[in-house]
Amino acid sequence: MADYFNAQELHQMVEENRRVAHYGEVASYIPELQHADPERLGITVVPLNGKPITAGDCHLDFSLQSISKVISLMVALSDNGFERVFSKVGMEPSGEPFNSISKLETVENHIPLNPMINSGAIAVASLIKGESVDLKFEKVLEFIKKIAKNQGITINDKVYRSEMETGDRNRAVAYFMKSTGIIEGNVDEALDLYFRLCSISVTCHDLAQMAAFLANDGIVPGTHDQLIDVEIIKAVNTIMFTAGMYNESGESAMRTGIPAKSGVSGGILAVAPGKMGIGIIGPAINKKGNSIAGLRLLSNFSRRFGLHLLA
Amino acid sequence: MADYFNAQELHQMVEENRRVAHYGEVASYIPELQHADPERLGITVVPLNGKPITAGDCHLDFSLQSISKVISLMVALSDNGFERVFSKVGMEPSGEPFNSISKLETVENHIPLNPMINSGAIAVASLIKGESVDLKFEKVLEFIKKIAKNQGITINDKVYRSEMETGDRNRAVAYFMKSTGIIEGNVDEALDLYFRLCSISVTCHDLAQMAAFLANDGIVPGTHDQLIDVEIIKAVNTIMFTAGMYNESGESAMRTGIPAKSGVSGGILAVAPGKMGIGIIGPAINKKGNSIAGLRLLSNFSRRFGLHLLA
Amino acid sequence: MADYFNAQELHQMVEENRRVAHYGEVASYIPELQHADPERLGITVVPLNGKPITAGDCHLDFSLQSISKVISLMVALSDNGFERVFSKVGMEPSGEPFNSISKLETVENHIPLNPMINSGAIAVASLIKGESVDLKFEKVLEFIKKIAKNQGITINDKVYRSEMETGDRNRAVAYFMKSTGIIEGNVDEALDLYFRLCSISVTCHDLAQMAAFLANDGIVPGTHDQLIDVEIIKAVNTIMFTAGMYNESGESAMRTGIPAKSGVSGGILAVAPGKMGIGIIGPAINKKGNSIAGLRLLSNFSRRFGLHLLA
Amino acid sequence: MADYFNAQELHQMVEENRRVAHYGEVASYIPELQHADPERLGITVVPLNGKPITAGDCHLDFSLQSISKVISLMVALSDNGFERVFSKVGMEPSGEPFNSISKLETVENHIPLNPMINSGAIAVASLIKGESVDLKFEKVLEFIKKIAKNQGITINDKVYRSEMETGDRNRAVAYFMKSTGIIEGNVDEALDLYFRLCSISVTCHDLAQMAAFLANDGIVPGTHDQLIDVEIIKAVNTIMFTAGMYNESGESAMRTGIPAKSGVSGGILAVAPGKMGIGIIGPAINKKGNSIAGLRLLSNFSRRFGLHLLA
Structure with missing residues (x-):
């Protein structure tokens, strides 16, 4: 990853996708979520071997939902x-x-x-x-x-x-x-x-770290502690892949090719098994409840770095 | 594959799973399917680099369904x-x-x-x-x-x-x-x-070859013809992964970790992207419509050879 | 009926309800129905003891639906x-x-x-x-x-x-x-x-005669032939009462208090058991599929002559 | 009513229908109802002009449900x-x-x-x-x-x-x-x-009195107080007729021809508009939740005294 990947390119991807947010809206089903700024978009990538890379609004706090x-x-x-x-x-x-x-x-x-x-x-x-x-x-x-x-x-x-x-x-x-x-x-x-x-409050950096744990078979990267059994990790990743993005799970799986879970606050946690964890925030969501710019960013990212698991 | 895999072990797996067939029944929803022998079980594996390996009742003709x-x-x-x-x-x-x-x-x-x-x-x-x-x-x-x-x-x-x-x-x-x-x-x-x-009639060897085509990004293994665009292959494999095994798709994805499609005749076509195609026949099906021994065999096989894509 | 009822009053009721038709539309689900004139409204009443009375557009042909x-x-x-x-x-x-x-x-x-x-x-x-x-x-x-x-x-x-x-x-x-x-x-x-x-073509006079047959326990009024067993008449009238007006059956039963069956052509056949048969045509229908002016006319008529069976 | 009706005949009807109770069971969805005796069956009839008549187990207390x-x-x-x-x-x-x-x-x-x-x-x-x-x-x-x-x-x-x-x-x-x-x-x-x-506790005599109130256009029989507007009575009676007997409402309307409401405790309140109120108790209920013997008794009673409103 470190070899072929740089923050500059990631930054560019974020900016390209940011304008898509205009087609979505921040969640309104609970009052507190309505205060989010729909134009924010940020991504953190935590490679299993390498240093985290971030681009965009990664400082933003949001609830896990x-x-x-x-x-x-x-x-x-x-x-x-x-x-x-x-x-x-x-x-x-x-x-x-x-x-x-x-x-x-x-x-x-x-x-x-x-x-x-x-x-x-x-x-x-x-x-x-x-x-x-x-x-x-x-x-x-x-x-x-x-x-x-x-x-x-x-x-x-x-x-x-x-x-x-x-x-x-x-x-x-x-x-x-x-x-x-x-x-x-x-x-x-x-x-x-x-x-x-x-209601737990996180940043997309936190999401990426959690995703890296799921990408690393249940071991916190850089440690040797098997906190969760690998069979559980398989199950959780599979369920995310088939059902993690609400009613858009099938389409998302087809486009991104990796397990991901979204929240109506606009967060996405995505797992490239054996490779990296990804955390995204983009509060404007589409009708299915997924971050509209975030999902497109994830799809571009997966395509650019060949993460699709099924071909 | 050729290195670590042998027909003997595959044969043993087939025999171990054959008895599970007793818990299923051959399909009855169209009269012609009722004539199948519930105790048959066969598997063919077509590695992308290597020779096909078979075990069990691979001579059996059945309809694609x-x-x-x-x-x-x-x-x-x-x-x-x-x-x-x-x-x-x-x-x-x-x-x-x-x-x-x-x-x-x-x-x-x-x-x-x-x-x-x-x-x-x-x-x-x-x-x-x-x-x-x-x-x-x-x-x-x-x-x-x-x-x-x-x-x-x-x-x-x-x-x-x-x-x-x-x-x-x-x-x-x-x-x-x-x-x-x-x-x-x-x-x-x-x-x-x-x-x-x-109603097209095939053997599990045919299924395994077709699966190998899907595992090989739309190129018939051993040729250089891109018969189907790789984006289509991604889509088809993904849809199989999320929805290929009827109402048991989620459970099957969790257990086997690879895309597969079943038919009520007892056939299963399974794809290990970049690795191999798998064809299975076992006419006794469970209540969800999937080959009962075939699905268990696929799950054992996937586990034995580490095919699960999600951990 | 002959005593207290006259064509003049019926005529007035028709004219009062005719304008309601503006709130409905002629059926469009089959092309032939679209040619109807939405402003037509007609009623025929066939008392079991007495002569038929008509008002409005009773000459109009329409299909039974x-x-x-x-x-x-x-x-x-x-x-x-x-x-x-x-x-x-x-x-x-x-x-x-x-x-x-x-x-x-x-x-x-x-x-x-x-x-x-x-x-x-x-x-x-x-x-x-x-x-x-x-x-x-x-x-x-x-x-x-x-x-x-x-x-x-x-x-x-x-x-x-x-x-x-x-x-x-x-x-x-x-x-x-x-x-x-x-x-x-x-x-x-x-x-x-x-x-x-x-597709059988009738007028509201025909509907009223058929309704009179249902009101007369299965005997064509003026004859002595029991064409249909009274138990069947009870069943048919009851089913009309509970389910005759599509998704508006409950509301219609509450308002009119008598069994009735509508068609999307705008016809209504209504039965006052032991008293009279009623036939109505009004091609403009509401969203539930019932003649909008026709249903209101029936409701007014029932109220005016105390036909409600349940109080 | 007084002319053609006697307690002896009603008693006979109760005894004839009592054995049907064997085909039902007392409700079990709340523990308290299970203590009822499934073989009880009682009826009270309150004519608008005349004295109440009872037969069978009319002393039994049960909850309105x-x-x-x-x-x-x-x-x-x-x-x-x-x-x-x-x-x-x-x-x-x-x-x-x-x-x-x-x-x-x-x-x-x-x-x-x-x-x-x-x-x-x-x-x-x-x-x-x-x-x-x-x-x-x-x-x-x-x-x-x-x-x-x-x-x-x-x-x-x-x-x-x-x-x-x-x-x-x-x-x-x-x-x-x-x-x-x-x-x-x-x-x-x-x-x-x-x-x-x-949870209000009544007898079938109470039910019959309440039903008589509904049969009498909202006036307690024997008084002149219009406690409830007649339009409300029409509405309530109609809704009972179309929906009063759970999923058996249509069949019950067809058989009995009068509005009725049942409870899982085995009670039935039935209204013959302008004629009488009827209260029945029979704790053994069928799968739809209606008193099995009670419903049959009501149907027999309605047929015997020509209460069916629709023919």
């Missing part, structure tokens, strides 16, 4: 094993909007289709082990700090309160899962943990 | 380009049964979710260019012969008649797409072509 | 009995659009919800007995002539051809029902009969 | 008028299970289809006016006591607690409606009121 689904899936699989987790949530891409509730009712056994849609992620959150919501949250936050190599990561309280205030649809989904036995414990606690995880 | 969807997608994309094809069919994995019609009604613009479900494949078949159904079929068959390196491939007439006689659900799907403008031409011709392509 | 569903249900029940007919079609109001296909797939046993939606009516048409489509059609047409007391009723060939040319969605529905065993015979014949019955 | 939906609809319409109530809930029969949530998501404007399904009834409960849940409940209870002519009617606390403990699916429905703006106020209060109303 749905990107947290990737993290909580790793933790829940570590806590419970494959069998238990996948008895409560499926592995199949959905073709449904991320906040769909109908499917929960019509699908066999009422199991959420996968951990990347809200229902699945709330079910996953309910499986994370800990004595209390506070302790569960602390555990996951510690894990994030470790894989992002950043002890300064915290929750954004305003976003958290905003999530709590406007989370009635997620409450509906959670109570439905309680009624069908998918959620066994306390509904409000599962929701609280879910909302907190969505 | 849904595996033909991969072929017709390549031809339709070559004939029409990405823009036109993907204005008539989506790129998103579905989470729906392969023969679902409800989704066509409820989804925006009534576009079939992807080319791997029946509706999508019929729409794709309607886009293949040619003066008549006969000529369209001949064109696709010639393409198959070329990439499978087997001039002897033909249609199985009994299967074709069986498809025609029992194809009312596909007719329903096709007429619905006619009513919404997805199919622009003659419905009966599109269905006829679709049924014929499903 | 969905009103034929009421007729074919009577004939099919006479031909086959309750048990067989209701093994192929339900009795439950649907809350779905009249041409929905999704419900057929998702509902238990794939039985159309009721005989007033297209799928149900096509299933009912497939049950009508006769040696050929021609003879079946003749039989139903003779029945219509008899209960409408008008030997001059015929098919409108232009409408019939228009139905045939644009009937792909109904073909989809029919082939789906063939695939699930709801239709046992020939699909094209069932569709042909269905399209012909929709 | 879904029958309360009729009461709360009357109160909410009185409190708010038609326009406001029907901006929050539809008038159309549904063809969906009573506790469906999918429809809420897929239907235009997310409006519950009608007030007889849980979602609609919870929306209706949220519209009842009062300073607190306690005062709202007191208001409705007073209304019930008045129309049932029984000052002793109270809530069954055990049933209420059981409802609260097992009400997660209703909570899901309510939070979904909060998220779409159908419920404007406090979700927990709307649910609490809904659960309390379901």
